[in-house]
Amino acid sequence: MTDQRTPSALDAAPIKLSRKDFASDQEVRWCPGCGDYSILAQTQKVMPDFGVPKENIVFISGIGCSGRLPYYMNTYGFHSIHGRAPTIATGLKEARPELMVWVVTGDGDALSIGGNHILHSMRRNVDIRVVMFNNRIYGLTKGQASPTSEFGQKTKSTPSGSADYPIHPLVVALAAEASFVARAVDTQTEHLQGVLERAGFHRGSAFVEVLQNCNIFNDGAHRAFTERDVREDRQLVLEHGKPMLFGKNHDLGLRLNGVRPEIVRVGEDGITEADILVHDETSEDPTIHNMLARIYWPEFPVPIGVIRNVPRPTHDELVDAQVRDAIARQGPGDLAKVLRSGETWTVQ
Amino acid sequence: MTITKGHEVPVQELDRVTIRFAGDSGDGMQLTGTQFSRTAAVFGNDISTLPDYPAEIRAPAGSIPGVSGFQISFSSSEIHTPGDAPDVLVAMNPAALRANVRDLAPGGAIIVNSDAFTPPNLAKAGYAMNPLTDDSLRSYTVFDIPVSTLNARALDGLDMTSKQMDLTKNFFALGIMFWLYGRSMETTQAWIEEKFGGRPIVAEANRRALNAGYAFGETTEIFHTTYRVAPAHLAPGTYRNITGNEATALGQLTASKLADRQLVYASYPITPASEILHQLSGWKNFGLKTFQAEDEIAAIGAALGASYGGAMGLTGTSGPGMALKAEMLGLAVMVELPLVVIDVQRAGPSTGMPTKTEQSDLLQALFGRNGDSPIPVVAPATPAECFDYAIEAWRIALRHMTPVVYLSDAFLATGSEPWRIPELDSLPDLRVPNRTDRAGFYPYERDPETLARPWAVPGTPGLEHRIGGLEKLDVLGTISYDPDNHHRMQQLRAEKIARIARDIPPLDVFGPPEGELLILGWGSTYGAIRSAVERLQDTGRKVAHAHLRHLNPFPTNTADVVRAYDRVLIPEINMGQLRMLIRSMFLVDAEGFNLVRGKPFTISEILAKAEQVLGDPARPTR
Numbered sequence: 002m003t004d005q006r007t008p009s010a011l012d013a014a015p016i017k018l019s020r021k022d023f024a025s026d027q028e029v030r031w032c033p034g035c036g037d038y039s040i041l042a043q044t045q046k047v048m049p050d051f052g053v054p055k056e057n058i059v060f061i062s063g064i065g066c067s068g069r070l071p072y073y074m075n076t077y078g079f080h081s082i083h084g085r086a087p088t089i090a091t092g093l094k095e096a097r098p099e100l101m102v103w104v105v106t107g108d109g110d111a112l113s114i115g116g117n118h119i120l121h122s123m124r125r126n127v128d129i130r131v132v133m134f135n136n137r138i139y140g141l142t143k144g145q146a147s148p149t150s151e152f153g154q155k156t157k158s159t160p161s162g163s164a165d166y167p168i169h170p171l172v173v174a175l176a177a178e179a180s181f182v183a184r185a186v187d188t189q190t191e192h193l194q195g196v197l198e199r200a201g202f203h204r205g206s207a208f209v210e211v212l213q214n215c216n217i218f219n220d221g222a223h224r225a226f227t228e229r230d231v232r233e234d235r236q237l238v239l240e241h242g243k244p245m246l247f248g249k250n251h252d253l254g255l256r257l258n259g260v261r262p263e264i265v266r267v268g269e270d271g272i273t274e275a276d277i278l279v280h281d282e283t284s285e286d287p288t289i290h291n292m293l294a295r296i297y298w299p300e301f302p303v304p305i306g307v308i309r310n311v312p313r314p315t316h317d318e319l320v321d322a323q324v325r326d327a328i329a330r331q332g333p334g335d336l337a338k339v340l341r342s343g344e345t346w347t348v349q
Numbered sequence: 350m351t352i353t354k355g356h357e358v359p360v361q362e363l364d365r366v367t368i369r370f371a372g373d374s375g376d377g378m379q380l381t382g383t384q385f386s387r388t389a390a391v392f393g394n395d396i397s398t399l400p401d402y403p404a405e406i407r408a409p410a411g412s413i414p415g416v417s418g419f420q421i422s423f424s425s426s427e428i429h430t431p432g433d434a435p436d437v438l439v440a441m442n443p444a445a446l447r448a449n450v451r452d453l454a455p456g457g458a459i460i461v462n463s464d465a466f467t468p469p470n471l472a473k474a475g476y477a478m479n480p481l482t483d484d485s486l487r488s489y490t491v492f493d494i495p496v497s498t499l500n501a502r503a504l505d506g507l508d509m510t511s512k513q514m515d516l517t518k519n520f521f522a523l524g525i526m527f528w529l530y531g532r533s534m535e536t537t538q539a540w541i542e543e544k545f546g547g548r549p550i551v552a553e554a555n556r557r558a559l560n561a562g563y564a565f566g567e568t569t570e571i572f573h574t575t576y577r578v579a580p581a582h583l584a585p586g587t588y589r590n591i592t593g594n595e596a597t598a599l600g601q602l603t604a605s606k607l608a609d610r611q612l613v614y615a616s617y618p619i620t621p622a623s624e625i626l627h628q629l630s631g632w633k634n635f636g637l638k639t640f641q642a643e644d645e646i647a648a649i650g651a652a653l654g655a656s657y658g659g660a661m662g663l664t665g666t667s668g669p670g671m672a673l674k675a676e677m678l679g680l681a682v683m684v685e686l687p688l689v690v691i692d693v694q695r696a697g698p699s700t701g702m703p704t705k706t707e708q709s710d711l712l713q714a715l716f717g718r719n720g721d722s723p724i725p726v727v728a729p730a731t732p733a734e735c736f737d738y739a740i741e742a743w744r745i746a747l748r749h750m751t752p753v754v755y756l757s758d759a760f761l762a763t764g765s766e767p768w769r770i771p772e773l774d775s776l777p778d779l780r781v782p783n784r785t786d787r788a789g790f791y792p793y794e795r796d797p798e799t800l801a802r803p804w805a806v807p808g809t810p811g812l813e814h815r816i817g818g819l820e821k822l823d824v825l826g827t828i829s830y831d832p833d834n835h836h837r838m839q840q841l842r843a844e845k846i847a848r849i850a851r852d853i854p855p856l857d858v859f860g861p862p863e864g865e866l867l868i869l870g871w872g873s874t875y876g877a878i879r880s881a882v883e884r885l886q887d888t889g890r891k892v893a894h895a896h897l898r899h900l901n902p903f904p905t906n907t908a909d910v911v912r913a914y915d916r917v918l919i920p921e922i923n924m925g926q927l928r929m930l931i932r933s934m935f936l937v938d939a940e941g942f943n944l945v946r947g948k949p950f951t952i953s954e955i956l957a958k959a960e961q962v963l964g965d966p967a968r969p970t971r
Contacts, residue, residue, distance in 0.1 A: 025815070027827065056810045061654075062817075072815050072828070077807040079657060080817025081650075082680050088642070088650025093807070095613050095638050095651065096660035100807055118650075121643035320638055327633035334635030336606050340599060340770050344536055345589045346391050348582075 007321040009128070009204060010101035015052020022055060023048045025075040036187035036213035037066055040134060041073055043190055047198045048076075051101065058101045059093065061086045063110040066141050066215075067134040070105045084115020087122035090129045091316070098317035101201070104131040108149040109139050112168050116148075123177035123206045125316040130200045130207040134187075135170060138219035156218075171294035171308060174208035175287055181207035182294065182309040186227050187214060192238070192305065199307055205315045226298040235298055239306035244277040247302050254278075255301075262292055264301065282310040360531070361574050365424035367432030368526065370519075371449045372441030373410055374403055374417040377519035381439075382419025384523055384537045390590040390767050391536050393580025394423040397876065398765045399431035399949065404620065404703045411465075411473040416448040425579040429731075429876030431764065433951035439522055441465060441496070443474035450486070458490045460525065462518065464497035492571055496521050496562075503561030504554050517558040524562020531577050534559055584769060591768040593732035593761035594621070597665075597691060598628035600739025605637060605661055607740065608747055608779035612637040613655035614663045615648040620703040621759045622665045622693040645673035649690065653677060656686045657816075659783055659806035661743065665691035668710050669700065675718050678752055682722040682842065684816045685793075685802045687746035687753075689739075694758040694872075696947040705947025706760035708872050709923035714754040715901055715930075721839055723846040725749070726900040728756040730875035733768040735761060738898060740776065747781045749849055750801035756900070758922075760873040760949050787811030792826030799852075800845035802826075850902040856895050856910050864891025866963055867914035869939070871897040871927055874920050874950055881955035890963060897927070903934070911937045918942055918962050920955055 023045040031037045048058070060071040064083035071078030081089050086104045094102055104122075111119050111133045122129060138156065139145040145158035149170065153162040174182045181203040185196040193211065200207040212223045226235035237247045237255065245255040252267045254277035265272050278289065290309045297303055328334075368385065372378045379400055389396050401418040408415030422432030434454040440446035442465035453459065466481055480486055481493050500521040504514045520537075527534055537559060545552035566572060591599075605612035614637065616626045630639045638655075642648035645666055652662030666674065671692045681688045694710045696702035714726045725745050729738040735757055742755040784790060784803035792814045793802050805812040814826060822829035823837055858867075860882060870878045875896050882894040895910050897903065911917050911931055919928040920942040928941040942958045944950060 027815075054810065056813055057808055059807045071817070074815075076813055078813075078815035078817075079654075079684075080815065080819065082676055082818055085646060085650045085677065088647040089654035089657065091642075091647070092613060092615060092640070092651030092654025092656075092662060093658045094654075095615075095640055096611060096655040096658035096662075097807065100658070117643055118647055121647065320640075324633045324636055324638060328636070331634040334602075334632060336603060336635070337773060339602065339632065340773075341587065341589065343589050344387055344391050345587050345770065346393060347587045348393065348585050 007098045007318045010053045010057045018049040027072045034216040039187045043193045060103045061090045062105040065107040065110045067107040087118040094317045102129045108135045109147045112148040120177045123179040126205040128315040132209045134213040136213045136215035137222045140215045144218035170210045179208040180205040180313045183307040184210045184305045186212045237302040237304045241282045367422040367435045368437045369420040369435035370439045371418040371445035374415045376441045378417045381519045386421045388536045389423040395581040396423045397431040400763045411470045413444045429879045447474045460492045462496035463493035464495045503557045517554045520558035521562035524559040525566045528563045528566030586769040588767045592765040593735040594624040596735035598625045600736040604740045604743035611660040613660045615640040615651035616665045617645045617648045619667045621762045625665045645670035649674040649677040667695045668697045679718040680818045681752035689742045691755045693762045702947045706758045711926040726754045728872045791824045855906040856904040860893030861891045863913040866892045866916045868918045877950040880952040908935045
């Protein structure tokens with residue numbers, strides 16, 4: 002393999018743009034009060050931070066309420082079919098590795114109909130940023146159970162309660178070897194901006210779960226730990242290199258008891274900050290990352306922020322390098338020669 | 350012709366010979382057949398081949414399902430098919446004999462490896478008695494040769510197990526055939542050197558097996574005649590032997606060169622299309638990229654994504670994969686991006702018979718999507734034509750901004766024939782520009798002639814726009830639910846594809862421009878139809894052959910052609926798909942000839958059917 006890197010949109014000299022440059026002329030048509038408005042706003046806000054000309058940015062979506070987002074971004078955009086956005090993104094990056102590509106998806110789009118493509122785009126480390134809006138319901142089809150709906154949840158399609166166990170999106174992302182895994186909340190706008198910005202600067206497969214409220218069909222799905230007055234006690238805000246502390250007084254912490262996480266209070270029973278797990282998002286070993294992806298309210302605080310962030314050569318770079326290597330090794334292809342390969346004979 | 354060594358045997362000149370090599374799927378029959386084909390092709394014969402192998406990689410040894418065959422016809426004149434009935438059957442075991450003997454021409458020759466006719470092998474093949482001794486093969490000339498024993502003797506002293514030695518017995522049989530038809534062993538010797546150069550013992554074993562077979566032919570007295578088939582008078586040029594899949598891959602590579610765009614081939618492994626992925630993966634130094642996707646949908650999705658980025662997005666599959674790609678093909682219709690989908694058809698429905706040929710995806714290609722979603726369809730007629738139609742598929746896709754389906758089939762894909770290598774400067778220029786001018790840019794503004802929309806690829810400043818599967822407002826390309834707009838867009842999409850008819854050659858007729866009978870075909874039935882029509886014309890019948898390569902839209906003269914004959918016969922390896930189209934579009938009472946057995950028509954089957962139609966005055970079409 003040659004070590005020459007494939008140029009990325011992030012390598013070019015940054016240019017100055019504003020949030021306004023990224024808003025298209027299309028009227029935004031989500032339900033009033035939908036969490037998608039905030040995700041769109043934060044996305045538009047962070048775009049100028051990358052310094053990438055908007056013609057080099059592409060938003061690709063599937064089907065669902067999230068699928069509409071590309072229409073509102075004044076970049077290149079492709080509203081594709083249900084679950085398949087990662088496949089189009091993968092092909093686009095094969096052809097045009099230098100573009101900055103975002104995939105916008107939902108819990109049904111990414112984890113149900115498109116589950117296979119999420120797995121494989123992540124394991125290949127395709128250089129795409131997947132933002133998955135998780136409202137734990139099918140909204141656009143008016144309220145059926147999604148793969149993240151709660152067990153026993155009553156929806157239009159599950160009047161007796163869902164008999165399906167929900168999937169943990171970030172556990173799936175980690176199992177698929179995503180090189181960047183994070184979680185954010187639609188209403189916590191500054192934090193969301195920070196996570197989107199970090200995802201944008203990441204090279205390789207970034208998977209961001211945004212807990213998003215569908216106020217029509219699944220209102221309050223995340224309320225128990227996202228309401229302003231309970232957030233601090235019920236969320237664990239992850240920061241690289243910092244102990245996993247939370248709570249209004251910043252005195253609750255996570256430590257390992259054997260192989261199990263437990264919540265302890267610093268200052269009680271002789272526990273000090275030194276006993277608390279320190280977050281290392283760059284750890285190659287995913288054990289703690291898996292634990293963070295899995296723990297959830299009400300047993301544990303809900304971790305938000307960047308869980309995993311490891312460098313790995315991207316699929317686009319590797320594929321590009323194979324082409325460069327083939328040219329270096331065999332010389333540029335000679336079509337006339339290939340057409341004449343094998344035994345030939347001449348008829349006069 | 351003089352025989353320099355061994356016994357003197359008379360030499361008989363023949364115009365055409367058809368040989369079938371058959372054995373267990375582990376016996377190397379495909380390789381044996383391929384080596385004989387290459388040798389015949391390099392010698393200058395016209396050739397046509399038909400491999401026939403089971404889907405199982407190794408079915409139980411010695412069983413009938415495990416039989417693998419390879420038929421080659423070689424001739425001193427132009428031929429179009431791999432031959433109806435073999436003149437010679439080489440059978441490496443009882444199962445191979447039993448599975449193939451009924452296809453042999455009466456009086457044909459059978460060469461068997463008598464060592465394989467053991468009681469267990471006879472039982473596995475379902476023989477109660479040994480057919481070599483019970484006189485059941487009396488209508489054939491049987492040469493029973495203890496191939497395994499003779500071959501082991503020739504390899505004596507090599508550091509190999511007897512099992513390893515026996516793996517080379519196919520080359521002993523090949524050596525006999527080379528002697529019998531007066532062929533040079535050079536091509537195969539060179540192949541052994543190239544293939545096994547790094548493994549001297551294996552190379553030596555194969556060389557010895559080949560030479561021993563040849564020498565056996567020279568010295569044994571069981572053969573009373575040898576045969577010669579003179580070179581054919583092919584058009585001047587440089588030739589190579591080529592299979593349909595090889596020609597498809599080369600055509601794709603060439604199209605990318607002619608269009609001066611990167612080719613991105615995304616595919617999921619499927620019989621019988623996988624060789625195309627293997628071939629293209631080896632040509633990365635041309636700058637092309639290949640991608641083995643996680644499934645058929647991802648493959649076409651990636652191809653469409655590549656086309657969105659300005660590359661030539663290509664995917665390839667067979668029928669079952671085609672079914673999975675349907676929704677993405679519909680998206681390609683809606684977003685109006687160039688894309689080529691190769692469907693190497695095989696016997697269906699469902700998994701069907703994966704290694705066997707069929708023409709049953711025509712209606713799927715045309716209509717297998719939700720909504721009215723017209724897509725151009727092209728279909729090569731011979732293995733060599735696969736090259737031309739790969740280029741033609743791209744010419745249409747790029748010029749008209751549309752997905753195109755290219756229908757090959759298992760017979761074309763694995764069959765081979767001599768191919769006259771084209772000069773690059775004789776091929777069409779496929780270059781089309783990207784849209785770069787931002788003044789007056791609208792994503793769905795159309796070229797007044799072709800109705801193609803502009804190709805505005807990401808990275809182009811000022812042309813940022815959104816596309817997708819939702820209905821588009823005419824010209825502006827924004828989302829629209831307006832009823833009249835939807836109707837207009839449906840008409841535009843249909844008209845765009847219909848206009849391609851202006852851009853393709855007329856349907857060529859072989860034979861009288863009007864008359865008693867037109868035999869109309871498409872795809873791999875070409876050879877059998879053409880040969881049958883030649884024979885009918887020789888008897889003075891007013892019979893013509895027309896072969897469609899463009900199945901959507903049809904050439905503009907198609908209506909005139911099908912209405913110019915008393916009768917229209919459409920042979921297809923399906924239940925009558927083209928016939929349904931011709932009848933419904935042109936109100937012609939076309940008759941079908943439909944044999945769906947996973948194998949090509951023979952010439953005599955077409956001939957017999959045509960004679961039956963000609964002899965039946967009851968149903969004139971006009």
